[in-house]
Amino acid sequence: MDYYSSQITKLIEVLERLPGIGSKSAARLAFHLINMPEDQVEEIAETMVKTRRDIRYCKECCTLTDREICPICGNPERNHKEIMVVENTRDLAAYEKTGKYNGVYHVLQGAISPMLGIGPSDIRLKELMKRLEKDVDEVIIATNSSLEGETTAMYISKLIKPAGIKVTRIASGVPVGGDLEYIDQMTLLRALDGRVEL
Numbered sequence: 001m002d003y004y005s006s007q008i009t010k011l012i013e014v015l016e017r018l019p020g021i022g023s024k025s026a027a028r029l030a031f032h033l034i035n036m037p038e039d040q041v042e043e044i045a046e047t048m049v050k051t052r053r054d055i056r057y058c059k060e061c062c063t064l065t066d067r068e069i070c071p072i073c074g075n076p077e078r079n080h081k082e083i084m085v086v087e088n089t090r091d092l093a094a095y096e097k098t099g100k101y102n103g104v105y106h107v108l109q110g111a112i113s114p115m116l117g118i119g120p121s122d123i124r125l126k127e128l129m130k131r132l133e134k135d136v137d138e139v140i141i142a143t144n145s146s147l148e149g150e151t152t153a154m155y156i157s158k159l160i161k162p163a164g165i166k167v168t169r170i171a172s173g174v175p176v177g178g179d180l181e182y183i184d185q186m187t188l189l190r191a192l193d194g195r196v197e198l
Contacts, residue, residue: 008034060131062124063107064089072096072104079103081137085128085156087111087144090181095142098185101192103140106131111148112155118148120155129159138166140195144179157198168195 004012008030015026033041054066060073072078072092082103086092092105110123132139139160143149157167171194180188 057109057124058107061105061107062109062127063092063105077102081135082140083128083131083136083138084140084142086142086180087149087152088181091142091144091179094180094183095188095192098189098192100189103138108143108152111143111146111152113148113151123152125156125159128156132160132163132165136165138168140168140170140192141198142170142180142192146179153198161198167198169198170195 011030011033012023012026015021015029016023055064058065058070058073059068061070063070079102083106084095084101084103085106085108087108087110089107092107095101106124106128108123108125110118112118112120112123141153141156143152153169160167170191
């Protein structure tokens, strides 16, 4: 039974597609949007459409950006000989918030997961290996401490070691099963400082 008009029901259904938004949250958001000034709603809608249309992968590190090269890769002050490998852009942002890492990143856009049918060719490993043809001193593997993250770390380590590049793994200050984006900055710093060679 429909409690609302068809447009309100449709808006609630659309909002429910977002991660972590159930029917009650979707209804709350829908009514909030309906009661907002129209220009603010238009700004939200336009920003969402423009962002979705303009966002692409950085040609260097594969993070999400609205430029050909992201601001981190384009910064000559960063240490381009040290590459931290992370699973997604949110993990990159988590380390950037610490303000202590001055190298560059490589964003895999996922992790190896045979259970989900995600293999090495489904993440940005090919692009990483191409980057390693340049002058690189160290690759820091900062994938999550989940089964998928550990599998990915071991796979990357085996790929890189024959090239003679130092490969390290962030320390286990990051809890097993924890996602980097939810971990506090001090824990992330300890994990980075305590990384070990693989």
